[in-house]
Amino acid sequence: MDILKAVHAGSALLSIGGFVLRGIWMLRSSPLLNARATRIVPHVVDTVLLASAIALALRSAQYPLVHAWLSAKVLALLVYIVLGSIALKYAKTWRVRVFSFGLALAVFLYIVLVAVTRSPVLGL
Numbered sequence: 001m002d003i004l005k006a007v008h009a010g011s012a013l014l015s016i017g018g019f020v021l022r023g024i025w026m027l028r029s030s031p032l033l034n035a036r037a038t039r040i041v042p043h044v045v046d047t048v049l050l051a052s053a054i055a056l057a058l059r060s061a062q063y064p065l066v067h068a069w070l071s072a073k074v075l076a077l078l079v080y081i082v083l084g085s086i087a088l089k090y091a092k093t094w095r096v097r098v099f100s101f102g103l104a105l106a107v108f109l110y111i112v113l114v115a116v117t118r119s120p121v122l123g124l
Contacts, residue, residue: 004059008052014045016108019084023101026088033088072120073111080107 018041025033032038057063057070064074083104091097113122 004052004055008049008056011045011049011052012112015042015049016105018042018045019104019108022088023105026097026101068120069114069118073114076107076111076114080104080111083107 022033022038022042024030025038062070064071083100087097087100087104091100110122114120
């Protein structure tokens with residue numbers, strides 16, 4: 001694996017790890033969820049993740065709206081961001097937070113599977 005792919009995969013692992021940790025803190029109503037580092041670090045990690053994704057797309061000449069699997073990843077990423085925001089910030093009830101958190105994790109798994117298989121329809 002080259003360095004760019006390693007940076008992308010590593011930042012993806014850090015991103016989901018941080019999301020799971022923040023989700024656990026949300027479920028436990030931990031004050032750590034509102035800590036300054038908790039608000040800053042995910043943006044740094046996600047910026048590295050996005051920058052490496054763009055660099056990989058440019059280097060490989062594979063672009064969303066041209067390649068179906070990459071379009072599916074980008075669309076799923078937007079869904080993941082919305083669901084994660086609902087879970088960690090915007091949901092009014094605990095039930096909606098938990099449901100959104102679970103769905104966000106499922107969408108993240110879909111993104112990883114699409115990346116590995118390069119197929120927007122899993123199993124093909």
